[in-house]
Amino acid sequence: MVCPQCRAQYREGVVVCSDCHVPLMDRLDEDDVDVLLQTGIYNPIAIGLAASLLQEAGIPFFVVDQNPTAQQESGNVFGWWSVRVPKEREAEAREILQNVEDSK
Numbered sequence: 001m002v003c004p005q006c007r008a009q010y011r012e013g014v015v016v017c018s019d020c021h022v023p024l025m026d027r028l029d030e031d032d033v034d035v036l037l038q039t040g041i042y043n044p045i046a047i048g049l050a051a052s053l054l055q056e057a058g059i060p061f062f063v064v065d066q067n068p069t070a071q072q073e074s075g076n077v078f079g080w081w082s083v084r085v086p087k088e089r090e091a092e093a094r095e096i097l098q099n100v101e102d103s104k
């Protein structure tokens with residue numbers, strides 16, 4: 001098992017990274033394992049809604065660091081909400097996020 005965020009290796013049976021608190025994956029295919037979705041969502045209410053919809057859909061995701069330094073480094077100065085999701089759930093996640101954006 002491996003953490004998709006910090007890439008730490010864990011033995012079989014461990015399901016959550018003790019450092020990042022994100023679900024572990026069986027293996028990482030490096031670039032292929034998840035995709036970064038940058039949304040047009042930035043207000044906290046919409047972010048909360050999007051997060052709970054992703055959870056309800058059973059899509060594992062983690063939020064890309066939104067601290068000011070990370071935002072500057074990534075050029076994401078508007079504070080748009082960005083999440084990483086598994087590649088096989090990308091279409092589903094995009095649809096959910098699009099719905100949230102449209103409902104603003």
Ligand SMILES: [Zn+2]
Pocket residue numbers: 003004005006007008017018019020021
């Ligand atoms: Zn980790």
